[in-house]
Amino acid sequence: MNRHYIALLVTLTTLVGCTVTRESSPTLVSQTSTPVAIDLPREIIGLSISLYLLVDDKEEPDPAISTHRTEADLREILEGMNDIWSQADVRFDLQTIETVAVPDAILQGMQAGSLELFFREIGNGIALPQTSVINGFFLRNVGGPNGMTPLRSRTFFVIDEPSVFDRRVSSHEIGHILGLHHVLDDPERLLFSGTNGMILTENEATVARYFAQGIIQGAR
Helix, strand or coil: CCHHHHHHHCCCCCCCCCCCCCCCCCEEEECCEEEEECCCCCCCEEEEEEEEEEECCCCCCCCCCCCCCCHHHHHHHHHHHHHHHHHHCEEEEEEEEEEEECCHHHHHHHHCCCCHHHHHHECCCECCCCCCCEEEEEECCCCCCCEECCCCCCEEEEECCCCCCHHHHHHHHHHHHCCCCCECCCCCECCECCCCCCECCHHHHHHHHHHHHHHHCCCC
C-alpha cells in the first residue's frame, strides 16, 4: 500500500513544525541612485492530484446515483483549477482520472450526505487506483452542498450540478485542504460560499503555500 493510499484513509492528522521561508528581495545599489528592490517570482509548488468518477457500475451506470461527468469534463475542471490557483503559484499535477465502481447502497448513503461507509470500504469493497496527495471525487449528489471536504483530510467531493462554476467548487474545496477558512464579507473571494468569486488574497496565498509545503514534506 503506497504512502498516498495510506494518507487518503487518515482523516485526522497531526500538525508538526514546518516553516516556509521566503528570501528577501535583493537590491541593486549604485553610487548615484537609491537602492531598488527586485520582486522575484515565487517558486511554483506542485501537488499531485487524482480525480475519480463515482458510479455504481462501469458498464451500465444508473443515472440516478452515478455521476454524469466524463474524463474530458474533469480535465477541463482541472485546467480551470490551475488557473485559479496560479494566484498562489500552486499547481496540481494530474496523476490519473479513473472511473470507480461503488456499491449502490454506499452511493445512496453519499447522496444523503454520509461519507463514513465510503471511507470504510476503501481498500475492501472499493478499489482506488493511483491515489495522490490530493484526491477528488465527482458524484451525482452529496446531500445538498455543491461540494464537501471531510475535516483534516486531503480529499474533496463535488456534485454533478453545482450552483456555481465547476472549477470554482473544486478550487474552493481544495482551499480548505490547504488551510483556508470561509470568508463572510466579500463574495468575490474564492472562500466565500455560494458565489462564483475566485479571488485569493496575498495572505491566503501565503497560508495555502505553507500548507502545500507541509504536505510535500509529510507534515500534514
